[in-house]
Amino acid sequence: MRFFTPFRHLTRSKLARYLASQNPKANPMADSKMSFARSAPANDWLVICDFDGTIAHVDVTDGVLSRFALPQWEAIEADWKAGRIGSRECMARQVDLVRAPREALDAYLDTVEIDPDFPAFVFDCRARGLEVVVISDGIDYSIRRILQRHGLDELPLASNRLQMLGGDRYALEFPEANPKCSAGSGTCKCRVSSRQASGRSRLLIGDGSSDFCLAAEADLVFAKDKLLTRCIDQRLPHRACPDFASARRLLPQLDRLSSRGVDRAANRNINPVISLETLVNG
Numbered sequence: 001m002r003f004f005t006p007f008r009h010l011t012r013s014k015l016a017r018y019l020a021s022q023n024p025k026a027n028p029m030a031d032s033k034m035s036f037a038r039s040a041p042a043n044d045w046l047v048i049c050d051f052d053g054t055i056a057h058v059d060v061t062d063g064v065l066s067r068f069a070l071p072q073w074e075a076i077e078a079d080w081k082a083g084r085i086g087s088r089e090c091m092a093r094q095v096d097l098v099r100a101p102r103e104a105l106d107a108y109l110d111t112v113e114i115d116p117d118f119p120a121f122v123f124d125c126r127a128r129g130l131e132v133v134v135i136s137d138g139i140d141y142s143i144r145r146i147l148q149r150h151g152l153d154e155l156p157l158a159s160n161r162l163q164m165l166g167g168d169r170y171a172l173e174f175p176e177a178n179p180k181c182s183a184g185s186g187t188c189k190c191r192v193s194s195r196q197a198s199g200r201s202r203l204l205i206g207d208g209s210s211d212f213c214l215a216a217e218a219d220l221v222f223a224k225d226k227l228l229t230r231c232i233d234q235r236l237p238h239r240a241c242p243d244f245a246s247a248r249r250l251l252p253q254l255d256r257l258s259s260r261g262v263d264r265a266a267n268r269n270i271n272p273v274i275s276l277e278t279l280v281n282g
């Protein structure tokens, strides 16, 4: 029996009260057996969360570079911002400039806070039978360490991989890169998520340019900042979502989409933008 770790510190009765307060009609604790495995009616959505700027308030990679990289990292960043290089090349060259003893790196990572409502959001999703994954164009080591501190180390993660070269040196590997990715990302979110979803609809929650390739394909986007502007400009099906407190409030809309029998393929062919958006608003 898996017990969802952010709540492992709660006694069973406290957890039951929490669940009742969140969703009195679908309280898995009403059953005497403690089970979280897809106990709610299954919604066929995969929930994909960006990390930097979405789960974490800050961009952790930028935080590492600004503290530990040789000063040339900023010129490389400028090349990326100007569109001269993709994020994959940008990050590979920048991480090569990092000079940080492991303890110093860890000490910084241990100061990074996440959206305080993210653990409860994950819990809500699981109570609804929804799988949550993290797909990030950031660094796996940083993300794992930060999630672990919040009891979320069980979340599936796809991202760029930090290689420890010894001493204070590092390199970045890109197991999820896609040479065909228009964004030149280290981690191609559209391809990874398509594999992970295996037929389920995709909900993307994100904030920035690493999310653009997936936003164009996702069935629904909860967006803020640059990603929100992108969704509006490109008329992608989306909801404005500044934080995970908002995401928690928006989640029940997935039920409405499912219960009305969204036929994604049909919607795509007829009008990929309007049909889902109309359902959400309608």
Ligand SMILES: [Mg+2]
Pocket: 050, 051, 052, 053, 054, 206, 207, 208, 210
């Ligand atoms: Mg981001």
Ligand SMILES: [Zn+2]
Pocket: 178, 181, 182, 183, 185, 187, 188, 189, 190, 191, 213, 214
């Ligand atoms: Zn892509």
